[in-house]
Amino acid sequence: MLIKNASVFVGRSFQKADLRFEGDTITAIGHLDGPADLDAEGCCLIPGLVDVHTHGAVGEDFSDANAAGLQPMADYYAAHGVTSFLATTMTLKEEVLTPAMHTLRDYKRTGGAKCAGIHLEGPFLSYAKRGAQAAENLHLPDAALFDRLNEASGGQVKMVTVACEEEGAMDFITHVSRYATVSLGHTSCTYDQAMEAFAHGASHATHLFNGMEGLHHRKPGIIAAAMDAGASVELICDGLHIHPAVIRLVHKLYGDKLNLISDSLRCAGMPDGDYMLGGQPITMKNGKATLTGTDTLAGSSISLLDAVRNVVSFGLPLADAVYAASTAPALAVGLTDVGTLQTGKKADLLVLDRDLALKAVFVDGRRQA
Missing domain, CATH: 2.30.40.10 (Urease, subunit C, domain 1)
Structure with a gap:
């Protein structure tokens, strides 16, 4: 060709x-x-775009353990410019996550985008910064639990999000970083705690600014720590989670470490209405997804290509937007043949x-x- x-x-x-x-x-x-x-x-x-943080689309969710839902999602991603993705799960009990791991392990695609691995967004997160993650399913960082889930997936876990201030987190990070990219997120950690986590093997930050302390001139937190440590960082660029001025700021601060993500939910590609996310009801209205009855944002309804178009409209050069949605995320999770x-x-x-x-x-x- x-x-x-x-x-x-x-x-x-x-x-x-x-x-x-x-x-x-x-x-x-x-x-x-x-x-x-x-x-x-x-x-x-x-x-082809590489989405390292997407929970689902077209009415389907990777946490559902629904084998019949995987191909429609792969087809949706490809139709919207994503050629590789990490199937991202929610904070759920082990007995729910394990069949989801088995389903992804056994998936045989017949077209569409490629599932390049799994992103465990939890359950090793902070209660205070849990966002749309269910509190009753949170779990302290547990290397043995990670090992069981990774084995259940056939060794496909490529990224794990963890709150590094939680008990046992540093030993967890040391262990897990041998097998997958460790990302700090849904965390109340301080700058010093984040720097310690990066020294133990963490190398990424999950949806920067969302699910963490903000940047304060005397309490710089994870946002400044990620920059000092040379970590890669994600941004949800739907125009709702992050103000365009902050997107421009992060682009200038982090350069080629910036990763665009969709953080899309099962409502992506679907009409406004009520849906479920990690066992909790969410409502999408005018494309904005929130926990039902609250103002808590619950992921997005965009595609990664939408994110590229958005950041270009916000003032980023097209070349930088493309890099942040393809090359940078592939590098962040060790995908060497794509991006x-x-x-x-x-x-x-x-x-x-x-x-x-x-x-x-x-x-x-x-x-x-």
Whole structure:
């Protein structure tokens, strides 16, 4: 397959070039001879997006242990520009999480986006900063519980969110960081506690500003600690969780460590109404999802491509937005064959027009949309 005349995202910038892939692998990028299979004149060619924090979409949730719901989610992600994702679970009891792990372990995709692993967002979180996580399901950091869940998943856990101020957290982080990316989140930790956690092996921060103490000039907390430690950080860029000015600020502070995420729920791709999240009722109105009867935000209803479009509209350069939604998250969780357009890498790529409308999606070299 030869795509010609595109503005191709290579490294950190765009260049006018052609791209060829054979089977599922990119084989050449440059000025290539031969007739075009796809003429992308006036369009940009970017890596497939990598969403490391998404709970679900189209009425389905990864915590449900519903095998029949996995393929519709994979199809939804691909139709919205995501070619790889981490299936993200909620704070739930072990007896609920274990069948969810088994379901993901046994999943055989027939198309759509690739499940590149699992993100355990809990249950090792803080009561004070639990947000939309159910309090009765919280659990102290427990390496043995992580091991059981990871084994149940077939070793697919790629990220774990933990509140590092909780009892046993440092030993937990030391252990888990041997197997997965440890992210600090839903936490009341201080700057010093966060720095200790990063020294023990944590390397990421879950949805920065949400579910943690804010940045204060005498209490810098996790936000400043993540910058000092060189950690990667997530932002939910739906225009509701984070003000555009703060998104611009984080972009300038963290640079290529910024990861865009959707934090999408089962209500993504669905009409306004009532849904469930981690055993709790949520309500979506005008695309805003909250715990029912409260103002507590409960994830988002956007796609990761929506996040890219949003941050560009907020003033970030397109190249930086693309990097933050593809290369940076792949690096954050150790995915080495996706997230970049480079010879030898997987042919996961998107064609976007000047308005960032999606024109084509390829996953492992197969056209999805």
